[in-house]
Amino acid sequence: MFRPLSFYVGLRYTGARARNSFISVITLISALGLMLGVAVLITVLSVMNGFDRELQTRILGMVTHLSVHGREPVQDWHALAKRVEGHDGVLAAAPFVQMEGMLSYRGNVAGTMVNGIDPQAERKVSIVGDFMEAGELSSLKSGDFNVVLGYGLARKLGARLGDKVTLVLPEATISPAGVMPRFKRFTVTGIFRVRAEVDSLYAYMNVEDAARLQHQPGTVEGVRLKLRDLFSAPALGWSLQQELGPEYYTSDWTRSQGSLFQAIKMEKTMMTLLLSFIVAVAAFNIISSQMMLVTEKRGNIAVLRTLGASPGMIMRIFMVQGSLIGLAGTLLGTVIGVLLATNVSDVAAWVERTFNAHLFDAYFVNYLPSQLEWSDVLTIVGISLLISFSATLYPSWRASRVQPAEALRYE
Template sequence: MFRPLSLFIGVRYTGARSRNSFISVITLISALGLMLGVAVLITVLSVMNGFERELQTRILGMVTHLSVHGREPVDDWQALADRVQQQPGVLGVAPFVELQGMLTHRGAVTGVMVNGVDPQAERNVSIVGDYIWEGDFDSLTPGSFNLVLGYGLARKLGAEVGSQVILVLPEATVSPAGVTPRFKRFTVSGIFRVRAEVDSMFAYVNVDDGARLARMAGRVEGLRLRLDDLFSAPRTSQQLLDRIGAGYYTTDWTRTHGSLFQAIRMEKTMMGLLLSFIVAVAAFNIVSSQVMLVTEKRANIAVLRTLGASPGTIMRIFMVQGMLIGAIGTAVGVLLGVLLSLNISDIGHFIERVLNRDLLQAYFVNYLPSALQWRDVAMIAAMAMLISFSATLYPSFRASRVQPAEALRYE
């Protein structure tokens, strides 16, 4: 005889056509529902992971992980950099000067955050040098008063490489002609495009030119740091203050962009939780189909009991059948979900072409990013199998309680 008996009969029941076609339909719907739930969960979590990745690489790649500010302008920033680089977890250090003002060009005016940087050192803490659209980031040489604009700023101003733009600073100068704002003419020597909101906010000049405009010639405002683990920024911030002593203060990315990052993580969690109900609905379908199958197979169960099958064997038979439905639905759902996750960007572009609309124009990326994580796939598959197993317990227990004499009374 085939061993184990419960597995043999359970597989036979799963593959055999039911006399009641309605039960077969419910069973099929259960498998399809489980498949759909698993596929959608994997796809949605992959897209959320993609948005999280783009946030880290694009926005947080441009935004400083951690910055050290001097309460007074820093005279010898290289000595301070040597002390800072002794802190474990610090990968790169670069000096900076920050200015806020307005840029004007041919009558167009827009606000801007101007960063005075050393082009070579800035590559150690920012990705801006890797996203130059036109021109050259290394053109920011001392005394050149060249300017590298974000793509969004360049479009607002109608500027291009070689254009002359005027930076107006919010500082008044008293002259015989009266009180006039400070302004300086710059030449656009480059345009960067990260495809994020920073394209419409940031512009870069040489750190020496920025220091002259900020009236701190030869000095800098502080240092920008790049960390190996950006989530350790608050802890590293406190450790740095203990290392470098008084006269400095620190800020990190969690104060400026932490809320956006937390919002994406919370949305990922809530979407996963809500979409899990699809799997739960499929589990209810498994329960209903199994209960109806037990009712249909009462005579078969009674015969098996009469031949010596124990209640545990009967229970395992229907558990095997329910788990097979769950395993098939989960396996097909995982396959479909992985395929969708790997091709969701192309699918999104296809839908946009069909609808002739840019559906993601309002976001910091213009496509559907996807980052498939096998840990999520394993977790979703395990959850689906666990729910499927739980759905088989009540019908299987009910089958094991069938009394042979009562079931065969009217047969």
């Protein structure tokens, strides 16, 4: 005889056509609901992972992972960079000088954060050189007083390559005409576009030109670092500060952008919780179909009991039947979800082309990003199987409590 018997009978009940077609419909709806819930969960979490990746690449590719500031102007940034690059977890270092000011061009004015950089070293710690809309980052040569603007900033000013823009610094100078703000004209030699907020805020110039504007030629504020693991920035910053001593202090990305990633993490958690209700609804359908099946099979259960089947065997029979429904729905949903997650970017692009729609122009990316994480898939599959299995416990227990004499009285 086929062993175990409970699995064999449960398998037969799953494949057999119910006398009441309504039960079969409910069973099919249960499997489809479970499949839909798993597929949607995998797809949505993959899209959120994609947005998270783009945020890390684009925003944190422009924002400093970790910076080391001198309490006094740093004279030899090469020595400081060499010192911190020897620390485990630091990939590269580049000097910087930061200033706040306003840029003016033909009556248009926009506030800006001016970053003095070394173009060659900056490529090692920032992605700005990879997102040049026009011009080159290497055009920022010492003494030429050139500037590279963000795309949004250039649009606000109405400036293009070759235009002369005026930088207004908040530092006041005394002249025969009275107290005057400081002005300096720059030539626009590049425009970058990363489709993030920094496009409307950042401007870049050569670090030596920036130092001259601050009346501290040959110095920098400090060095910015690119880390192997950006989430280690707080701990690494504390370690570097202890190692470098009181002459320096550190600042990391979590102070300026940490709230953004915490919000995304919270949103991902809430989306997972809300979409899990789809799986929960499917589980209730499994309970409903199982309860109706138990009622329909009362005669069969009574016969099995009179032939010597124990209550435990009866319970296992219906647990097998319900678990197979959950397994089928989960596996089908996983396959569909993985296929959707890996192709959702192409599907969204096809929709845009077909209907001439611009779905993502308002976002910092012009496509729908997706990144499939197998850890998420395994977690979703595990939760779905656990919920499906749990949904079979009560109906199976009710089946095991059927009394043979009472069930056969009206047969």
